[in-house]
Amino acid sequence: MVGLARQEEAHIFVGAAVLEALLAIAVEMAPGMSDKICGILARLVESNGGDVADASVLHCGPLIQTLKQDLGISGETVARALDVDRPTLARWITDDRIPQGKTRKGLAELLALRDRMLAVLGSAERARSWLRTSSTYLGGFTPEEALRAGRIDRVSADLDGLAAGVYL
Secondary structure, three states: OOOEEEOOOOEEEOOHHHHHHHHHHHHHHOHHHHHHHHHHHHHHHHHOOOOOOOOHHHOHHHHHHHHHHHHOOOHHHHHHHOOOOHHHHHHHHOOOOOOOHHHHHHHHHHHHHHHHHHHHHOOHHHHHHHHOOOOOOOOOOOHHHHHHOOOHHHHHHHHHHHHOOOOO
């Protein structure tokens, strides 16, 4: 229920689309203030029961931690995959900042890749093992090395080939 105020509970439940629209307006009106405004929106959502279809962009810290844990990759690998420095990643993890634009899209791609790895390979343990195994498709590099080079797309394509049975 986008933008519906429940007067009986005095809570405001905001849908993800509304949050995205508010963020876009905030960035346009005050480019340097978008992180602060996002923090305020996140606290609003949290204080009102967190009834949001997709508030994960506002709280990406747990997503990044789970990603690292599931795949057994370091913060350095995540940072390099997203072409950001370690302090930036650390600020995302603590929810001091949120990813913007290209890095937000990259984080979404990395999370989707993790989900596909778990689905295709069947377990986090197998996904971790696959990430550290040399790949002919990747020219002898491991998928983890490709991630560190910022090539989420190539790792995804390698996984597609594996899922299709191209590699046995």
